[in-house]
Amino acid sequence: MSKLGDIVYKVRSKNAGPFWLTIDVFCGLPEVFQRVSNGLDTDVVASCLQSDADTLKRFDIADLNVVKISIPRPAIQGTVYDRDMHGASFAQIISQIEI
Amino acid sequence: MVKVLIPCGALGLGYDPAALARGITQKPDIIAIDGGSTDSGPHYLGTGTSKYSRGSTKAEWRELMAARATAGVPLVIGTAGTCGADDAVDWLVDITREIAAETGEHLKLAILKSGQNPQEMAQAFREGRISALPAAPEIDEETFAACSNIVALAGAEQVQAALDTGADIVIAGRTTDTAIISALPLARGCHAGGAWHGAKIGECGALATTSPNSGTILIEFDTTGFTVTPMGAEARATPHTVSAHMLYENSDPYILHEPGGYLDVTKAKYDALDDRQVRVEGSIWVESPDYTVKLEGAKLAGYQTVSLALVRDPRYVAHIQEWCNDIQSRCTSKAKERLDGDFTIELRRIGENATLGELEPDGVAGTEVGVLGIVTAESETLSREVAKMLNPYLLHHPLTEQEEMPTFAFPFSPAEMSRGKIYEFCINHVLELDDPMQAFSLQVEEIGG
Numbered sequence: 001m002s003k004l005g006d007i008v009y010k011v012r013s014k015n016a017g018p019f020w021l022t023i024d025v026f027c028g029l030p031e032v033f034q035r036v037s038n039g040l041d042t043d044v045v046a047s048c049l050q051s052d053a054d055t056l057k058r059f060d061i062a063d064l065n066v067v068k069i070s071i072p073r074p075a076i077q078g079t080v081y082d083r084d085m086h087g088a089s090f091a092q093i094i095s096q097i098e099i
Numbered sequence: 100m101v102k103v104l105i106p107c108g109a110l111g112l113g114y115d116p117a118a119l120a121r122g123i124t125q126k127p128d129i130i131a132i133d134g135g136s137t138d139s140g141p142h143y144l145g146t147g148t149s150k151y152s153r154g155s156t157k158a159e160w161r162e163l164m165a166a167r168a169t170a171g172v173p174l175v176i177g178t179a180g181t182c183g184a185d186d187a188v189d190w191l192v193d194i195t196r197e198i199a200a201e202t203g204e205h206l207k208l209a210i211l212k213s214g215q216n217p218q219e220m221a222q223a224f225r226e227g228r229i230s231a232l233p234a235a236p237e238i239d240e241e242t243f244a245a246c247s248n249i250v251a252l253a254g255a256e257q258v259q260a261a262l263d264t265g266a267d268i269v270i271a272g273r274t275t276d277t278a279i280i281s282a283l284p285l286a287r288g289c290h291a292g293g294a295w296h297g298a299k300i301g302e303c304g305a306l307a308t309t310s311p312n313s314g315t316i317l318i319e320f321d322t323t324g325f326t327v328t329p330m331g332a333e334a335r336a337t338p339h340t341v342s343a344h345m346l347y348e349n350s351d352p353y354i355l356h357e358p359g360g361y362l363d364v365t366k367a368k369y370d371a372l373d374d375r376q377v378r379v380e381g382s383i384w385v386e387s388p389d390y391t392v393k394l395e396g397a398k399l400a401g402y403q404t405v406s407l408a409l410v411r412d413p414r415y416v417a418h419i420q421e422w423c424n425d426i427q428s429r430c431t432s433k434a435k436e437r438l439d440g441d442f443t444i445e446l447r448r449i450g451e452n453a454t455l456g457e458l459e460p461d462g463v464a465g466t467e468v469g470v471l472g473i474v475t476a477e478s479e480t481l482s483r484e485v486a487k488m489l490n491p492y493l494l495h496h497p498l499t500e501q502e503e504m505p506t507f508a509f510p511f512s513p514a515e516m517s518r519g520k521i522y523e524f525c526i527n528h529v530l531e532l533d534d535p536m537q538a539f540s541l542q543v544e545e546i547g548g
Contacts, residue, residue: 016350018137018395018524019234024346050458055234059352064343070350072234074458078140079523080400080443080475081456085140089454096460 004040005095007032013090016070018077021087023094025067033065039099045069048093069094100321101284102127104330106166107314108303109133110159110176111151114314118305118330119162122315123170125330129262130167130174131279133302134191135181137395137524138348144248145397145522147186153194160191161198164268168204173262175269175279177253183273184248185214191270199547206268206547209261212540213250213272215394217243220530228531229394235527242525246396249526254358254392255294256535258282264543272539273395275357276302284320291384295362297325299355300344300379307344310334324380326372336377338369358393358535360386389531392538396526402479403518404486406472408493409508418498419448419468426492434485442476442485475521486515 005011009028016022025040027033037060046053051071059068075082084090104127107114135143139150149156167174180187192210199206220243223229231238243249250273259282261269271279280298285291300307301318308316313331327336345352345364355362367382415422423446431444447453449469452462472489476482493514495504532538 014348015138016348017527018141019232019236019527020350022346022348022350026343048458048460057350061346061352064339064346066343066346068346068352076236076524077137078142080403080473080521081445083447083454083456086138090458093455093458093460 001098003095004036004097004099007099008036011091011095013087013094015073015077015087019073020070021073021090022068022070023090025069025094027065027067030062030065033062033067036067036099040067040097044097045094046071048097049090050074100319101287101289103280103283103301103318103320104130105280105301105304105316105318106130106132106163108306109135110163111155112314113159114304115312115331116162117332118313118315118334119166122317122330123166125317127170127172127317129172129283130163130170132163132176133276133279134176134179135183136178136276139181141397141522141524143187144182144184144250144395144524145399145520147182147184147248149180149187149190151181156191157194157198160194164195164198164204167267173267173269175258175262175271175282177258177271177274177276177279179270179272182248183213183250183271185212185272188212188270188272195268195270196546203548205545207264207266208544208546209264209266209269210542210544211253211257211261211269211271213253213274215249215251215538217246217249220249220394223530229528232393232527232529236525238526238528242398243396245398246525247398247522249394249396251392251394251530251538252358253539254278254535255282255285256358257539259286260536260541262286264541266543277355277357280318288322289320290322290324292362292382293324293380294320295355295357295384296364296367296379296382297327299362300327300341303344303347305329305331305334306347307341308334308336309340324378324382327377327379329375335375338371338377341377341379342367342369359390360384390535391529391531394526394528394530395524397522398525400521400523401475401477402482403521404474404482404515405518406486406489406493406514406516407510408470408472408514409467409510410470411467411508412505415498415505416464416466416468419451419464419470422496422498423448423470426489426496430489430492434488437488438481438484440477440481442474442481444485444489445473447471447473479517479519483515483517490514
């Protein structure tokens with residue numbers, strides 16, 4: 001078992017508009033992509049983000065060696081309980097997941 | 100063929116002047132630049148103001164106006180003044196007049212406004228012409244009146260109408276990031292899928308290259324697709340950097356919704372022409388039966404006052420959550436007894452889990468913790484009153500009753516910092532139009548000497 005963040009090139013999270021968050025896992029190499037694509041459980045991702053697995057969107061993009069995950073933002077951008085205006089830190093949650 | 104030169108991702112972000120100069124020698128047909136987005140939060144749309152300094156904006160806009168004069172082609176900016184509200188458009192128009200007066204340049208200016216009237220939006224809502232996008236908040240007729248600004252995102256048609264006036268400069272309110280780039284290629288009959296896809300690749304300037312800070316990028320559109328050429332001396336566009344840009348700030352990497360239809364890049368092919376240029380073909384534009392534009396609105400969400408205390412005592416650091424919870428509950432009770440009105444108190448523990456809150460997988464406090472007290476209330480006065488009640492707790496609150504009174508560090512006097520009015524985004528919907536110009540206004544004026 002390894003932490004996702006230790007085996008991939010980079011994990012990036014960004015706003016996709018004020019109401020969605022998108023997290024891109026750049027795996028770098030095809031073999032790492034295969035390992036992440038097979039080993040990263042969507043339900044675990046949803047649970048770590050306290051998000052609903054039914055509304056979560058996931059794209060496994062072999063051409064780019066990227067796994068992309070999009071969810072409705074846990075708090076709408078800039079509302080009183082939002083802590084991260086640009087959604088930059090959610091990448092750290094995904095990086096901690098064991099593969 | 101239509102060449103669109105994009106100086107950088109947003110006016111005010113800066114670019115490599117040599118890359119821009121190289122771009123001008125490529126004889127572009129238009130220079131297009133974005134002026135903002137929602138990414139900096141609801142304050143800017145709420146207040147109709149710009150995030151970037153007037154000084155920086157004026158300095159860069161002056162350079163772009165000079166580059167435009169050299170190239171002898173139109174210069175278009177979308178989402179002027181960060182949010183694209185009418186006041187923000189007026190702000191940039193004012194800067195443009197000032198520059199033209201200083202340089203003596205005579206210019207024809209087209210001004211495209213995207214601001215929406217709340218009564219008309221409520222009427223459209225009643226008529227069923229406004230529908231929710233995924234993850235939209237609940238709205239009703241009252242929502243529109245509560246907004247301090249509502250804007251509609253213009254697409255290619257509205258930007259084309261502005262260009263059709265023969266203007267030297269187009270200053271547009273809220274537009275989609277892509278519309279300012281796709282408008283001219285579409286008007287001149289370039290491949291529609293290629294026009295929108297190339298526009299998406301170019302919208303952040305050189306971000307789709309190996310050298311994002313060089314800023315400037317050239318996209319050449321034609322009848323089968325588009326070609327990406329970075330203008331920075333060291334910058335390279337590769338099939339990977341170009342295709343990966345479809346991921347950027349996009350919830351779906353294959354589909355991009357725009358006024359009048361959507362772009363599908365599922366079958367796009369990215370080929371390296373050499374080690375720095377990329378050719379893209381195979382993207383598809385799918386026209387929608389209805390013409391819709393996206394709406395954005397921001398409304399007042401209260402008044403905020405914040406305080407920052409620094410906790411360095413190891414025993415308090417070890418029990419920081421307990422300490423904060425105790426203060427939050429005691430101060431809330433006291434303020435409810437002594438003051439009227441709605442308010443909330445939140446204490447964020449900076450150095451433990453302030454960034455992610457409950458989602459933090461391994462929050463551990465370090466040597467010290469910054470405690471950020473956030474009071475949000477229905478009035479400015481109440482937010483300051485509650486924040487002042489919070490102050491004695493942040494200064495002296497003991498973990499137990501039976502101990503000497505502790506004192507904690509404050510970096511500032513006064514400890515309370517007013518954040519004034521705070522706003523929130525409250526609309527994520529589309530508006531159906533009979534005619535693309537229905538929700539937009541266009542005016543033309545001559546400025547300068």
